[in-house]
Amino acid sequence: MDINKAKSVVLDAIREALEDKGEDIKKQITADMQLIGGESILDSMNLVQVCIYLEDYADENGFEFDWASEAALSKSKSMFRSVSSLAEELVSQSNLS
Numbered sequence: 001m002d003i004n005k006a007k008s009v010v011l012d013a014i015r016e017a018l019e020d021k022g023e024d025i026k027k028q029i030t031a032d033m034q035l036i037g038g039e040s041i042l043d044s045m046n047l048v049q050v051c052i053y054l055e056d057y058a059d060e061n062g063f064e065f066d067w068a069s070e071a072a073l074s075k076s077k078s079m080f081r082s083v084s085s086l087a088e089e090l091v092s093q094s095n096l097s
Contacts, residue, residue: 003087003088013053014042029041035083054067061094
């Protein structure tokens with residue numbers, strides 16, 4: 001998987017997690033958006049939904065996306081910092097298979 005595909009998958013996951021939010025929120029979904037912190041439009045439940053979406057995507061594509069392991073959680077601040085950092089982690093885990 002390349003980084004552009006991974007970014008697209010992460011953005012799809014975010015759109016799905018926020019599907020019941022208003023149009024103003026949906027307009028804020030960009031490749032540059034923060035996933036955690038004060039600037040994020042995702043709450044903790046939305047972030048879990050994104051991770052479950054990515055788990056399902058990985059399963060359908062023959063690899064494991066493990067966001068709940070000790071190793072993943074130890075780098076969770078960097079992994080969940082932005083769309084790009086989460087996409088990079090998705091690429092990394094897809095290449096382990």
